[in-house]
Amino acid sequence: MKRIAINIGGGYVPGLDAIVAGAVLAAHGAGCEIVGIRDGYDGLLVADHYPDGGLLLLDPRVIDAGSSRASVLGTAARNDPFRLRTVTADGAVEEVDRSDELLRKLTQANVEAVISVVGGSAVTGLHALSVAFRLHRKGLRTVCVPKSVENEIAGVPLPFGYNSVLAHVTETLERIGAGARDVGRLAVVEVPGQHAGWLALQSGMAALADAVLIPEIPYDIAKVAAALDAHQRAGRRPALVVVAEGAQARARTGAATAAADPLRASLAPNADPALGQGERIIDRSGAVAHAVAAAIQQSSGREVMPIALGLLARGGPPTAVDRQLGLAYGAAAVRALNAGDSGVLVAFQPPDVRSVPLAEALQRVRAVPAGSEFVRIARALGIALGD
Amino acid sequence: MSLHTDQAAGISGRVLNIQHFCTNDGPGIRTTVFLKGCSLRCKWCCNPESIHPKPELAYDLKKCIGEKECGLCIKECPETAIYVVDSDGKVRVNWDLCTNCGKCVPACPSNALYSFGRQMTVDEVLTEVEQDGSFYAQSGGGITLSGGECTLQPEFSAALLAEACRRGISTAIETAGNVSWSYFAQVVQHADTVLHDHKLTDPVLHKQWVGVDNARIRENFRRAYETFPDKKFVARTPLIPGVNDVEDHIQAVLAFIRPYPNVVDYQLLPYHRYGEGKYDFLGRVYALKDFPSLPDETLRRLQAVIDEAFGRTAADRLP
Numbered sequence: 001m002k003r004i005a006i007n008i009g010g011g012y013v014p015g016l017d018a019i020v021a022g023a024v025l026a027a028h029g030a031g032c033e034i035v036g037i038r039d040g041y042d043g044l045l046v047a048d049h050y051p052d053g054g055l056l057l058l059d060p061r062v063i064d065a066g067s068s069r070a071s072v073l074g075t076a077a078r079n080d081p082f083r084l085r086t087v088t089a090d091g092a093v094e095e096v097d098r099s100d101e102l103l104r105k106l107t108q109a110n111v112e113a114v115i116s117v118v119g120g121s122a123v124t125g126l127h128a129l130s131v132a133f134r135l136h137r138k139g140l141r142t143v144c145v146p147k148s149v150e151n152e153i154a155g156v157p158l159p160f161g162y163n164s165v166l167a168h169v170t171e172t173l174e175r176i177g178a179g180a181r182d183v184g185r186l187a188v189v190e191v192p193g194q195h196a197g198w199l200a201l202q203s204g205m206a207a208l209a210d211a212v213l214i215p216e217i218p219y220d221i222a223k224v225a226a227a228l229d230a231h232q233r234a235g236r237r238p239a240l241v242v243v244a245e246g247a248q249a250r251a252r253t254g255a256a257t258a259a260a261d262p263l264r265a266s267l268a269p270n271a272d273p274a275l276g277q278g279e280r281i282i283d284r285s286g287a288v289a290h291a292v293a294a295a296i297q298q299s300s301g302r303e304v305m306p307i308a309l310g311l312l313a314r315g316g317p318p319t320a321v322d323r324q325l326g327l328a329y330g331a332a333a334v335r336a337l338n339a340g341d342s343g344v345l346v347a348f349q350p351p352d353v354r355s356v357p358l359a360e361a362l363q364r365v366r367a368v369p370a371g372s373e374f375v376r377i378a379r380a381l382g383i384a385l386g387d
Numbered sequence: 388m389s390l391h392t393d394q395a396a397g398i399s400g401r402v403l404n405i406q407h408f409c410t411n412d413g414p415g416i417r418t419t420v421f422l423k424g425c426s427l428r429c430k431w432c433c434n435p436e437s438i439h440p441k442p443e444l445a446y447d448l449k450k451c452i453g454e455k456e457c458g459l460c461i462k463e464c465p466e467t468a469i470y471v472v473d474s475d476g477k478v479r480v481n482w483d484l485c486t487n488c489g490k491c492v493p494a495c496p497s498n499a500l501y502s503f504g505r506q507m508t509v510d511e512v513l514t515e516v517e518q519d520g521s522f523y524a525q526s527g528g529g530i531t532l533s534g535g536e537c538t539l540q541p542e543f544s545a546a547l548l549a550e551a552c553r554r555g556i557s558t559a560i561e562t563a564g565n566v567s568w569s570y571f572a573q574v575v576q577h578a579d580t581v582l583h584d585h586k587l588t589d590p591v592l593h594k595q596w597v598g599v600d601n602a603r604i605r606e607n608f609r610r611a612y613e614t615f616p617d618k619k620f621v622a623r624t625p626l627i628p629g630v631n632d633v634e635d636h637i638q639a640v641l642a643f644i645r646p647y648p649n650v651v652d653y654q655l656l657p658y659h660r661y662g663e664g665k666y667d668f669l670g671r672v673y674a675l676k677d678f679p680s681l682p683d684e685t686l687r688r689l690q691a692v693i694d695e696a697f698g699r700t701a702a703d704r705l706p
Contacts, residue, residue, distance in 0.1 A: 080483070082483070085428070085598075087598065087599050090567060091426070091565060091566075091567075091599060091603050092426030092539075092565065092566075092599075093426060093427055093428045093598035093599055094426075095439075126481060126483065127483050130481055130483035130484050131483065133467070133484065134483075134484065195472045195473075195474055196473075196474060197474070214474075215474040215475070216473070216474040246474070248475075359467050362467050362470060362481065362484070363461070363467060363470050363471065364470055364471050364472075364473065365470065365471065365472040365473060365474075365479075366473060367472065367473035367474035368474075369473075
């Protein structure tokens with residue numbers, strides 16, 4: 001191969017340029033040039049929005065693999081190549097399939113294959129994975145790199161970004177917990193995790209939370225309140241409840257449980273008129289933290305503080321694990337393409353990086369198994385899971 | 388268009404739904420036939436299931452009985468567009484991969500997966516509409532074609548209205564007018580009452596909120612007023628808080644319609660959020676999630692402006 005392109009689907013995690021750097025270094029080593037497509041496929045689809053060019057020729061010397069800033073390529077894809085909103089010649093608004101045009105533009109740019117950094121089940125992440133899958137089925141050579149804050153991608157035990165987010169969320173929980181404990185209040189902190197509770201469970205364990213509520217284990221608020229009382233009696237002043245976005249109350253408890261489904265996101269009505277077809281999605285977070293906090297307050301009379309980490313969960317510098325994982329994933333993607341792979345995700349399955357078919361990642365969302373060792377350890381630590 | 392009756396009765400179109408006993412879609416008690424397909428993308432749309440021209444999939448998570456007990460949809464889907472979430476064992480639809488082929492719908496035993504829209508002939512539609520016939524005579528009602536945009540299926544809509552006329556049913560349409568004049572005229576000529584939307588006056592705001600500017604729409608309306616002097620035209624504005632609930636817009640519409648005596652009324656439709664839940668079923672996001680309801684005071688004030696222009700009191704308004 002002479003020329004590869006790389007792009008990044010929506011959903012920010014820190015340190016994405018580590019993947020770009022890994023791919024560029026490996027490509028140069030293999031005598032191959034690499035270009036970046038800006039903002040998903042927007043750099044090619046709506047090239048006129050990029051006066052400096054929608055494609056960036058990438059040079060290993062200018063990419064900082066340890067940067068905590070947003071990627072040089074951008075991740076804010078606003079346009080779906082398969083459903084691009086267009087005003088047709090006869091004045092109707094329609095969603096038009098422009099994937100053939102996109103493939104033609106890739107060919108015109110001498111791009112022989114594309115590396116896409118994609119997410120899992122969150123709306124924006126799944127979108128990028130799905131676009132990659134459809135383009136692959138239309139004949140594009142493509143290898144994907146997994147990134148996620150939920151750690152829910154099937155076949156991928158460790159996606160890029162998860163370790164950094166886990167470290168950052170744990171540190172934030174410790175700070176919140178220490179503050180809350182000192183003033184005798186209970187912080188109810190919502191962290192990302194619509195379908196999978198890995199982040200809530202692992203950060204909650206690391207910060208020694210009093211309770212962790214995850215989508216996999218429907219909670220009974222009375223049991224949560226009872227566990228907090230037990231902690232109090234045992235001399236461990238309760239201060240921290242960690243809640244995943246997708247946590248659900250058991251039906252019979254009747255507690256308010258407006259789970260923040262990603263679909264319950266909203267478009268900012270006045271967003272991006274200049275960009276036309278695109279729609280800016282604002283994630284609505286905090287609904288679950290408020291519902292759980294209100295229920296605990298009602299049932300126990302405790303003074304509670306609902307807090308949603310939202311984008312704060314994704315901040316901070318990338319950890320050493322993610323820096324080397326990103327470099328490895330970028331390089332592995334180039335190696336997979338050179339080995340003739342296409343339609344796969346690279347996945348770190350210790351001690352190797354292997355290729356997993358995209359269809360496998362699309363068919364299942366990997367949640368915390370009920371009998372997981374993590375669940376058993378959490379219980380042993382005295383962390384209430386609400387069941 | 389003058390087709391032989393049998394031929395006209397056999398013409399088919401894409402119908403979303405037939406709703407009985409409607410009281411806000413024209414005079415009297417009406418049967419409203421919603422057609423699929425729209426050429427606008429209003430951010431406040433309360434019928435998102437009507438936008439796309441073809442039948443499309445919808446999914447109600449609460450009805451899914453789970454992969455372990457069932458899982459039939461996963462086997463049926465040729466697009467890998469259905470996936471399982473381990474935490475609840477239920478499926479989800481990957482809307483980016485779904486092509487609305489509909490193969491999963493008959494496979495779903497709990498009707499969690501269902502389809503919006505079906506192909507129906509003129510005769511099939513009217514057979515259902517005529518069940519309400521006894522209400523029309525007393526109330527002055529009849530059939531109303533709505534959408535989506537009914538003029539996007541001009542042959543079907545025209546044949547349906549013409550055949551309804553032949554069977555003695557009064558006819559009305561609801562239209563936003565964003566089609567070619569030939570389509571528009573083909574349908575309007577068969578309607579007794581034309582309910583038509585003036586959404587926004589400013590072309591730039593119109594494009595921002597609705598997807599295109601309003602030049603062609605206004606031209607179609609003006610031409611229709613002049614071409615069909617014997618039809619009743621009822622102008623309407625869906626009143627969206629913060630978007631068009633201002634007197635300037637109301638006055639601009641009045642200035643546009645008042646020269647034409649066949650525009651018999653101008654009605655305000657206060658914004659509601661009844662369509663919000665349907666966006667979730669379709670895997671789409673609702674643009675106006677955080678919008679407040681329209682204050683009663685605003686509605687009363689703007690309605691008074693219209694009453695004054697029509698030289699009437701609130702009690703004299705058309706029913």
